[in-house]
Amino acid sequence: MNVQVKRVRVRAAVGALLIAGSLVYSEQLPLFSAQGPDAEAYGAAEHFPVGSPGNEFDKKYMVGTFSHFDTLFPVHSIAPAPQAWEFHRSPNPPELAYFHAGSRYLLKDYLAHLPVTGLLIAKDDQILFEGYQYGRTDRDRFLSQSMAKTIVAMLAGVAVSEHSLNSIADPASKYVPELKTSAYGKVTVRDLLHMSSGVTCNAEDSKLGAIGLPILTHDCQQTAPEGTKFRYSAADSEVLGLIVGRATGMSLARYLEEKIWRNIGTESKATWTIDASGHELPFCCFNATLRDYARFARLLAYDGAWNGKQLIPRQWLLDATTVKDSDAQLSPGKPAPFFGYGYQLWVLPGERRMFALLGSNGQRIFVDPQSKLILVQTAVMEKPVDPPKDAETIGLWLSLVHRYKNE
DSSP, rough: HHHHHHHHHHHHHHHHHHHHHHOOOOOSEEEEEEOOOTTTTTTGTTSSSSOOOOTSSHHHHHHHHTTSGGGTSEEEEOOOOSSEEEEEOOSSSSOOOETTTTTTHHHHHHHHHHHEEEEEEEEETTEEEEEEEEETTTTEEEEEEGHHOOOOOOOOOHHTTTTTTTTTBBGGGTGGGGGTTSSSTTTHHHHHHHTTOOOTTTTTSSTOOOOSSHHHHHHEEEEEEOOOOOOHHHHHHHHHHHHHHHHHHHHHHHHHHHHHGGTTOOOSSEEEEEEEOOBBOOOSEEEEEEHHHHHHHHHHTTEEEEEEESSSHHHHHHHTTOOOOOOOSSSTTTTSSSEOOOSEEOOOOOSOEEEEEGGGGGGEEEETTTTTTTEEEEOOOOOOOOHHHHHHHHHHHHHHHHHHHOO
């Protein structure tokens, strides 16, 4: 059957499933549910309304907002591949279980416990599970939150391979001369990748899109020596994004589209929120469908290669996901209670190389390169995220890795 025809038939069936509020999984369809934990508080009676600038993070509007963020703020669009690369589906999907707090659970329990809007688990080219809650579907573009930071870091790797960006030892001011006399002027690209600039900006997290050259040049101070102290900073990502844009002479959206997005068989348009100056927010607000996030995760699982073509340098991925002894401040348990930190992504502890993209409110991508296992989650967790909720996600991931670690 023609792929496009099949997709139309699948989507036509989704509406009936959502009206019924049922949970369905088959060879053709993911799981769809009109409900989810605490659905009434998330706006179920009003069909999960979309908020407006100013109330977009209120609980009642989170489901609608996080799947329609690009209708609230201006964006740049990223075109999909000319022809979609399709994941395979098993006619008999495996039962996936996990352990948390001494108990064994199934995925239906996980979805009942956590406000997940979308969950996809895949091993290489096969989807093991794909499900949606709160009336969301495989057509919705979900907000990345800070997972966008990793996308920028991967674009930096492409720029290095093309010699647009000469070296990660270069100072920021080499590419953004306006920063020459600022606290960021001498900070290297490497320290930005590691969130170890040692710079603090007073207003960096005041509101969406507030970071820009005026703040970076006049509202930031050096509070620690470069490369010695980890501090999670949207401003570090902002400077990194400016560097990639200046080095390549392209917007982040266009560079992503040309170098990665259209080359990994994406099936849907993606969008990236822009600020008042027309630049993408490097620290936030990329929007894509669940399966397209999974395609990006699969690219990372193959250390930057897609079906034999190296899109991101393999050594870049290895460096990005490995903490060196000389970077003690980045070791697992130092930047966060569980995770270490690489190039704008999080590194899991242990000898097995695994890493994660983490965004606020429960946006998660986990990657195990050895088994080519990936997990993509979008969610509407309220801030601050309750530690046991993250612990359950980590428990699910580690249980999956244990099951497939030798395959």
